Amino acid sequence: MEQLPKTQTIALREKLIGPSCQLFFRKDPLKIVRAKDQYMYDERGDAYLDCINNVAHVGHSNPSVVKAGCDQMSLLNTNNRFLHDEIVICAQKILSTLPDNLEVCFFVNSGSEANDLALRLAQIHTGNKDIIALEHAYHGHLTSLIDISHYKFNLPGGVGQKEHVHVAPCPDSYRGKYQDTQYSKDELGYLYAEEVRQICENVKNKDQGVCAFIAESFLSCGGQVIPPKNYFEEVYQHVRNAGGLCIADEVQVGFGRIGRHWWAFQHYDIKPDIVTMGKPMGNGHPVACLVTTREIADSFFNTGVEYFNTYGGNPVSCAIANAVFDTIERENLREKALVVGEYLLDSCQMLAKKHKCIGDVRGCGLFVGLDLVEDATSRKPNKKCAQYVVQRMREEHILVSADGPECNVIKFKPPMVFTKENADEVVLTLDRILKEVRHKEQLDAKIKSLQSQQAPVTVEAHTSKDHRPRRTIFEQTIKSI
Amino acid sequence: MEQLPKTQTIALREKLIGPSCQLFFRKDPLKIVRAKDQYMYDERGDAYLDCINNVAHVGHSNPSVVKAGCDQMSLLNTNNRFLHDEIVICAQKILSTLPDNLEVCFFVNSGSEANDLALRLAQIHTGNKDIIALEHAYHGHLTSLIDISHYKFNLPGGVGQKEHVHVAPCPDSYRGKYQDTQYSKDELGYLYAEEVRQICENVKNKDQGVCAFIAESFLSCGGQVIPPKNYFEEVYQHVRNAGGLCIADEVQVGFGRIGRHWWAFQHYDIKPDIVTMGKPMGNGHPVACLVTTREIADSFFNTGVEYFNTYGGNPVSCAIANAVFDTIERENLREKALVVGEYLLDSCQMLAKKHKCIGDVRGCGLFVGLDLVEDATSRKPNKKCAQYVVQRMREEHILVSADGPECNVIKFKPPMVFTKENADEVVLTLDRILKEVRHKEQLDAKIKSLQSQQAPVTVEAHTSKDHRPRRTIFEQTIKSI
Structure with missing residues (x-):
């Protein structure tokens, strides 16, 4: 369990561990103290849905x-x-x-x-x-x-x-x-x-x-x-x-x-x-x-x-x-991966119809990727959008990562105990975040214009941490899309 | 614990595991099913004193x-x-x-x-x-x-x-x-x-x-x-x-x-x-x-x-x-290594005075080597003697290995919980085995002479397995040298 306050863990990590070993979310890293199945828990007991850890294959702490x-x-x-x-x-x-x-x-x-x-x-x-x-x-x-x-x-x-x-x-x-x-x-x-x-x-x-x-x-x-x-x-x-x-x-x-x-x-x-x-x-x-x-x-x-x-x-x-x-x-995890994977893939494909920034949805079983683009025709990779999605998903207590040569592909490779309900939660949250993207672009433009007037501006609205328990998101109608 | 008979483990190992991964005592390998402190136990429950495993540092199954x-x-x-x-x-x-x-x-x-x-x-x-x-x-x-x-x-x-x-x-x-x-x-x-x-x-x-x-x-x-x-x-x-x-x-x-x-x-x-x-x-x-x-x-x-x-x-x-x-x-294992190591080194040096095939005794803590030679002046490495010692020690339920460019150095690198009593047992047994060496050389000469007469000869005396419980050796007067 936790033996040091998080600030001290961070300070020691920076001092004692090779800086080439990088943390997820470097600016505000997660301290995970326990994990079970497809969930990881931080030092405050907050749960994160894990879509990253392909190593914890049959579920954390199986x-x-x-x-x-x-x-x-x-x-x-x-x-x-x-x-x-x-x-x-x-x-x-x-x-x-x-x-x-x-x-x-x-x-x-x-x-x-x-x-x-x-x-x-x-x-x-x-x-x-x-x-x-x-x-x-x-x-x-x-x-x-x-x-x-x-x-x-x-x-x-x-x-x-x-x-x-x-x-x-x-x-x-x-x-x-x-x-x-x-x-x-x-x-x-x-x-x-x-x-x-x-x-x-x-x-x-x-x-x-x-x-x-x-x-x-x-x-x-x-x-x-x-x-x-x-x-x-x-x-x-x-x-x-x-x-x-x-x-x-x-x-x-x-x-x-x-x-x-x-x-x-x-x-x-x-x-x-x-x-x-x-x-x-x-x-x-x-x-x-x-x-x-x-x-x-x-x-x-x-x-x-x-x-x-x-x-x-x-x-x-x-x-x-x-x-x-x-x-x-x-536990028939291969069969489950197939069924849940198909379901996640289908849901993402539905999402792609709504959000043009999703250029491609591909996958097989619980190996799924969303290729984010600036527009469907040019297929120009949208790294910025991917970064935003990863950060915001984390705020919503869902862990995903971006990879690929242009860092614009959102990767799903969750533990194999991942469920259809988890897939719903992911897709629902993603839907909400992609809606924000356009708003964010508008906001960024506004900040730029304000900054050019030399006034220091802090915008917290979309970068502050959201500590609502994961369940409140979960409870929303999952069939909304 | 044991799930397969030893013969089947051997057969599967030969069939399924890369042959470059070699077993100790290839001709009659050991099947170890549990280990505690400085002892390893085979499928029959026989104990072996472990002088090989520098990995099981603070004792097996600590x-x-x-x-x-x-x-x-x-x-x-x-x-x-x-x-x-x-x-x-x-x-x-x-x-x-x-x-x-x-x-x-x-x-x-x-x-x-x-x-x-x-x-x-x-x-x-x-x-x-x-x-x-x-x-x-x-x-x-x-x-x-x-x-x-x-x-x-x-x-x-x-x-x-x-x-x-x-x-x-x-x-x-x-x-x-x-x-x-x-x-x-x-x-x-x-x-x-x-x-x-x-x-x-x-x-x-x-x-x-x-x-x-x-x-x-x-x-x-x-x-x-x-x-x-x-x-x-x-x-x-x-x-x-x-x-x-x-x-x-x-x-x-x-x-x-x-x-x-x-x-x-x-x-x-x-x-x-x-x-x-x-x-x-x-x-x-x-x-x-x-x-x-x-x-x-x-x-x-x-x-x-x-x-x-x-x-x-x-x-x-x-x-x-x-x-x-x-x-x-x-457990003050560094101090123990120092004290027991010194004791083992001293005992081996005493042994070297008795047995001219021990050319050099060197070590520090529980890192000890005996350089076996044909004679003290030429320092010619005696690989054959080292092989014999390793094999016979195993028969006496003590695990040592030989290394060095000429495979003539008997290595001791036991778990750090190794005791003075263990050192006594090792040195006592070694003393007995080195006495056999000359007898063995005489026997070998005899075999050669018999073989040259084309008669098939089997000599079991010094290669058959000795299954006396380790304790019977232990109980001998340890101050005999």
Whole structure:
């Protein structure tokens, strides 16, 4: 529970923790002291509806996950150089959800560790170095991953593009290089895949082979993008023709979030060579996994270099992952994600008809994005509106975030226990906030005009905190739109 | 507890887990189902005295650590984009043990993640690329760390030495490039440091600056090596003159293991620019940390690139680390490590007088190594003897390991609750096993001679498992040597 006054927590945080580790709502950060299911509670006991935490997958403080962790912690927590049942049971569960070619697991502590190992395996297996990744993609915080994450290396202060890294356009049909205004869905898939083929060709022309193509199956930081149906199938063929492996990064989108399937790559007719998984796997506990083929695992083994990961696959991490897995099954969370996700998507699409600033609504299961624009024709990204929405939603005690290359896509990736009632609350509040946007624009114009007269002006009306209990909003007629 | 018969666990492990993840005692691995303090228990309830697990620092299944983890898990586990007290309290505790120049913490999930970040910070702060590391050093399993870990990249199937990596000789006074038979301790420190100066010179001659020097303060995988007193002081000067940062890797040796100090670098008169810590920090839970100066943290911040580590510094990890910290203090574990470590060291030195195969006994606190040799004059490493000792100790239900470039150094790095009685048991058993060694050599010679006559021979006497309860050994007169 709370041990320090919030002001002191803030002061210590600023003084003692690396400033590159940024807080949500930096100017007025949230202090969260407990959380349950899809709600987080601040130090005053105020509840926030959590639409951000894709890690708290089966709900914050899920009792069966907590119990599994506590029971195992009291018994044993050691490294995987000793035999233990939880690790092999966890591997069995994971492999039961995957295509037959994926047979071997490596347990690690984070999605980043899994992706780093994926690149290492690909280099060892193919003997090649060149990596193809997507524009705006993010694959983790480690050196090897920052190098391939356009989302990071391409920032003004970023490390820039290394020679062995190739960036293919993001297969975003709405605001990518090729758009749905000019091409059919199938054409878009082919065109975006063709870009990857061209990169493979260029690599081959330098008498080199491709090492790997890595992509999130649905692109999260890239702006909640769902690639066209035929895209990955085409890409995988091109990459394999060039000698490369295909890596599906399921760290953000896996474990049933998309509803219909356990893994987002199963939305496509493909069989990756390596799948990496993380975030939701431990419901907050640091555990992650890489799954690959026997052949690739053997290539690694044949180097004679042992792989030892101190905490990877320890009994507590695996007991927790097993409990997460069982909870998804027992509580039918994939089916729920599908039903509630469809409902949220439909409601957002209705909202889009009312508010022209919603340019695109896309999603699958509880992976949903709203692409905010200045106008529907130009599709010019409206970052300002997105920032306003995120801030105002927080004031209404709903946590959402904005992402994508232009920071204009409102992301929904809530815990899987999110309900239709939660979806109603979100959409209703969003409706109200988007109505304010026009008023806000008018007000801003007024402030500017006043400021030009040198008079100091403070406008509190739309930026002050609203501490009405969440329920008062909830109680409004949810069918009003 | 046990859910599958051991044979099935083995079969599933072989089938489902990457073969590069190796088990201890591969031919007959241990299945451990619970552990308490310094003891691990197999599926039959047999106890093993644990001299291997430097991670289970305050004792396996330590009740206050387990309680802290369980309490926090039931309340909240989320990322550090929200304010939380545990992370700032943890930072306060860590910083209170360090020199004043080290002011800023970054929380991560593993020692590997900490070391990767250390290299990244050093590159950003200095603008340089060249890394100096030590011969036989190991800094983690990530791509960037395998590249600088001579222990890994130099293996027959390893990735080889990259251009930006420079390897300085291990400052091992017993079997390194310069030895105590020819030089005084001070001379050894200067000579080994001079090797680093020469590397700095070579880097400067290529019109480049040094990025960083990274070393474990005491070398663990390198063979339990304690560098000469003046070594690091000299090295740090050379590295800083060449524009580089000095990174102290305390992942294996930190958190009071050496007794007198919290961190092994404090054995020397130095102030590192970056300190990394991991393994013991969470007593098995995946948590690790990097501490650096304000200036270096600011250089990273000034790139404008955010650092986000999903689980790094989460409330559960920090609550656990805080409980580990408090347990070390409350139970005076540093003082105990010092007293018991001295006692173990003394006993081993007495043993060395009896057994000529013990070439060197070295250590500090509960970080102890026995360098086994063929004879005292040649100091030729005796890997075979070390392997025999490890195997036989396991049969006597004592877990030790062998490491070092020649795999001939018996390592002791037990949980810090290890007692004098445990030390007696270890030394007594070791005494008995070393007596067997000569007998074994005679037997081996006999087998060879028999085999040359083409007769199939099975010798079970010294390799069969000994399931006497640990106590029967214990009860022998411990003062027999």
